[in-house]
Structure formats: C-alpha cells, structure tokens
Amino acid sequence: MDYLPSSKGILKKVLGYGYQIHPGALKMLESLDEEKALEVLGSIPEKFPEAIVIEVEHVEMLLEKTAEKKATATSEFGSKLSKLSKLNGKITQIYDGSGLIQRCPKCNRWIIDNFCMVHSDVEGVWDLRIKARFDDGKERCTLIFKKDMTEKSANITLEEARKFGEAATLERIRGALFGKNFEIAGVKLNGGNFLVKDIREV
Numbered sequence: 001m002d003y004l005p006s007s008k009g010i011l012k013k014v015l016g017y018g019y020q021i022h023p024g025a026l027k028m029l030e031s032l033d034e035e036k037a038l039e040v041l042g043s044i045p046e047k048f049p050e051a052i053v054i055e056v057e058h059v060e061m062l063l064e065k066t067a068e069k070k071a072t073a074t075s076e077f078g079s080k081l082s083k084l085s086k087l088n089g090k091i092t093q094i095y096d097g098s099g100l101i102q103r104c105p106k107c108n109r110w111i112i113d114n115f116c117m118v119h120s121d122v123e124g125v126w127d128l129r130i131k132a133r134f135d136d137g138k139e140r141c142t143l144i145f146k147k148d149m150t151e152k153s154a155n156i157t158l159e160e161a162r163k164f165g166e167a168a169t170l171e172r173i174r175g176a177l178f179g180k181n182f183e184i185a186g187v188k189l190n191g192g193n194f195l196v197k198d199i200r201e202v
C-alpha cells in the first residue's frame with residue numbers, strides 16, 4: 001500500500017505503542033496534521049487504559065475533548081470570531097465624522113443636513129460610528145467601529161445618542177476611548193484601516 005510518509009509514520013507509531021487500529025480510526029488520525037494525530041494517540045493509554053484496538057469511537061471522543069478545551073481557552077475574548085487579527089495599543093485620536101451621523105438612505109454615504117452629493121435632498125438615516133487612530137507602539141492604523149461596536153465601546157445606544165445630540169455623543173465616545181489601552185479583535189482592511197469586531201479595555 002502507498003502511504004504518505006506522515007501517515008506511514010502514524011501507523012508505525014500506533015504499532016510502536018503496542019496497539020492495533022481499526023482502519024476507520026487510522027483514517028481519522030491520518031486526516032489530522034501529524035502533531036494533532038500524535039497528541040490524540042499519546043492520550044489513548046491514559047484515557048482508555050483497557051484498549052487493545054484503537055476504535056473510531058476512541059478517536060472521536062478524544063477529538064471532541066480537545067475541541068472543547070480549545071473552545072474554553074478562547075471563549076473569553078472574541079470567541080464567536082475565528083481568524084481575527086488582534087491588536088494591543090492605545091487610541092490616540094478620535095477623527096471627525098465619528099459619533100452620531102446621518103447616512104444617505106440610497107447609497108449609505110455619510111451625509112450632512114440631509115444632503116447627499118449624489119442623491120441631493122434625502123431623508124438621512126441615523127447611525128453611529130467611530131473612526132479612531134490606534135497606536136500599538138510600532139505602527140498606527142485607523143480603527144473603524146460600526147454601530148454595534150460603537151454602542152458597546154461607548155456604552156450608548158443609537159436611541160440615547162439621538163436624545164443626547166451629536167456633540168454630547170462625541171464627548172461620550174471621547175471619554176470612553178481616548179488615551180486608553182485596548183485589546184482589539186478585528187479584520188485588517190485596505191489602506192491601514194482595521195474593522196473592529198471586539199474590544200476590551202486592558
């Protein structure tokens with residue numbers, strides 16, 4: 001039979017541990033990367049001391065356990081979000097156009113006084129956003145907060161912001177963010193922008 005070098009290595013390890021293995025279980029181990037497969041294999045003597053043949057069920061149970069462990073380890077911050085970049089640093093400026101803003105209902109552009117450059121007179125839609133300069137000590141980027149992250153980071157809802165007005169809302173945002181250190185999870189965008197998906201003060 002033609003085994004890839006790594007899978008051959010795994011079968012050899014299995015036999016070396018003194019086990020036989022169900023073909024389905026071997027296939028599962030082979031489908032993992034080698035480090036992971038060896039981790040699973042290495043925990044079999046401890047978890048299943050009676051096992052002579054490694055069964056599919058054994059591998060399944062061990063894989064579920066490691067998946068659970070990983071989930072709890074990362075659940076505290078940015079858990080629902082996979083493949084996010086993380087930044088640590090300080091917010092050093094809140095840019096103009098942050099806070100309570102209006103958007104064109106047709107093109108979503110930021111507009112002022114119900115006037116869109118493209119669509120002229122429109123009924124603006126209220127929104128919250130923040131654009132802020134972020135400095136991690138080495139690099140700078142521009143953080144973009146959409147409505148949900150603006151609400152979360154400044155602890156204000158869109159409804160409250162509309163009651164407070166634009167100036168008071170911006171003050172609230174400044175007070176919550178300016179000069180403070182944060183851990184940010186999000187997505188790198190073009191042009192040095194970073195879309196914030198989760199934030200916490202550190």
Ligand SMILES: [Zn+2]
Pocket residue numbers: 104105106107108109116117118119120
């Ligand atoms: Zn427009």
